[in-house]
Every structure is written in C-alpha cells, then in structure tokens.
Amino acid sequence: MKSEMKKILIPGVILSLIFFIGIFGYIYIENYNVIDAFYMTSITLSTVGFGEVQALSPQGKVFTSILIFSGITVVVYTLGNITKFFIEGELKSYLRWRKMDKKIAKLKDHYIVCGAGRTGIKIINDFLKKDLNFVVVDNDEKGIEKLKEIYREKLLYVIGDATKDETLLQANVKSAKVLISVLSTDADNLFLTLTTKDLNGKIQVITRAVDASSEKKLKRGGADFIISPFEIAADRIIATATQTNLISFVDVFSKKSKIEGLTFELVEIKKGSQLVETTLMEAKIPTKTNLIVIGHEVDGIMKINPMSHELLKENEKLLVLGTKDQIKKLIEIASN
Helix, strand or coil: CHHHHHHHHHHHHHHHHHHHHHHHHHHHHHCCCHHHHHHHHHHHHHCCCCCCCCCCCHHHHHHHHHHHHHHHHHHHHHHHHHHHHHHCCHHHHHHHHHHHHHHHHHCCCCEEEECCCHHHHHHHHHHHHCCCCEEEEECCHHHHHHHHHHHHHHCCEEECCCCCHHHHHHCCHHHCCEEEECCCCHHHHHHHHHHHHHHCCCCEEEEECCCHHHHHHHHHCCCCEEECHHHHHHHHHHHHHHCCCCCCHHHHCCCCCCCCCCEEEEEECCCCCCCCCCEHHHHCHHHHHCCEEEEEEECCEEEECCCCCCECCCCCEEEEEECHHHHHHHHHHHHC
C-alpha cells in the first residue's frame, strides 16, 4: 500500500514544485504580480487555451513552452494514478491497511511470526486457535494475499523484508514479547535475530536452524531457543524404533489424540499474589483451577514433578497443563 501511495504522492509533489516554479518564473521574467503569475501558471498547466494576461516576451514564450511540456506529463500521470486509486478499489485497500496498521501499533506483549511458509502457516493456525495476538511478517505479497483469503480480518500482517529495521518496527517489535523466525535460510534467521535483539533487548527469539552446524552461530547471535527440525525428526525415529512399547509424549497431544484444548504454560508468580510464601499443598492449584502442575522453577532451574511441601516464591514460575480458561484463572491468582 505504501508503494501505491507513493505513485500519487511523488508526482503530486513534483507537480506542486513545477507549479511554484511557474509562478516565480512569470514574476521574474514577465514582472507579473502574484495573482497574474498564479493565473498564467494555472491555464498553462491545465492547457485550457485562455489568452495570456499580457503579450509574452521571447523569454516568456520559451519558459511557457518548457512549462507546458514538463507539466502536462506529470499532470496526466498523476490524474491517471488518482483515478486508478479510486476506481480500482485501491482506496478501500489503503483504508483497510491503515486500520490494520493502527491495530498493530496498539498491540502489547504479542508474537511476531517471520516467514509464512509451511512452518509459518502451521504456527498461524495454532495461534488463531489459541486466540493469541500476533503479526505475520513476510516479503511474499502473493503468499500474504492467499492467507488473507483464508483468515480475512483475523490476520495482522506486514509485507516486507523481516531482516530490516523498518519492517520489524512496523510489526511493533518494541512491544512484542516473542519473535519466531522461520525464514528459509540460516543466514536470514541469524541476521533477523541480530536485528531483533538490537531493537528490543528483552524480546525472546525462537528460531529454526535448517543446518545443525548453524546452532552455535544462532546462539551467539542472541537466539533464546533454537529448533532443529532434523534433530527432532531423528530423535522421534530413534525413540519409535527402540522404544516400541512407550507411548510418545508428543503423540498424546498431537492431532491424532482425543485430548483436545490442552496446552502448556509458564505462569509467573507476581508480587502480592496469594501464592507467595505458600507450599504447593497450601496453594491447592489443582483444586482451584483443575490444572496439572508439571514443574516448578527453583533458582532459575525448572524442577519437574515438584514435592507438595516446596515453597513458592515471588517471580518464580509454574509449568502447568490445562485449558485456556484454567490457565487464565491461575494467572489471575498468581497476579493478584
């Protein structure tokens, strides 16, 4: 949409410049007053054919000829683009884009998904199911158009190079809490990680490593979590081949499972919460929320299957499993 606006704005600026040059030219060459110079420039650029204010000097005739040839081209081009802008529905698209841009600017603690390939689309589907606030960033305009047809008003997006500052700023990266980088190459993912951390040092970056050898570079670049699809696939194959009697934990929560609507969440215990300085037994989280407490953060380390007598402290986190509403209830308890 910005490129379409430039097709109107840039010729408009040039036309305005030519118009002012015409006014000052007639004042300087023909000694016209401002009103006569404005009138003469107007009828010259519009080619309406009215007579001159007064007979032109040879210099004035040359100036007028140059003004006509330089101005008429810009006028025709500008009017053509303005007509196209209104008639072909580009105004409606522009207004829709402006509305979406304002929505993105108001987001806080949202997710940014960079890359709308197969992995990106899977992430988008899951985020929509969980009703999360997120922005998609991709430079493939045709791909974004296809996504718009599917998701319509639910999709917030930015078309542009995700590795550039202006694109990430348009996606409101400074207010985001997580950026997911699933670009096609490790080089792009690394550059995006560096750019993101430079713009927002507190944001959490999750990136994909196409090549396992790139993991160290991505880690040095500031990536908080690095996912290697090939290593995950290899681990699953080995587990399936060597532990045939073991039900895969991942499979339990896959689409093939009958268990739906469950998700993992890290819930932070805020200052002033009733959970502070209480034991897990006293907190009675399963009773109050129906959540399953999987783990408890102790001194920055996640301890799985914590004991009931362990004390909960301010700013520590609980790893829980449950539905969206159950997790929301625990967040309220842990926050107030």
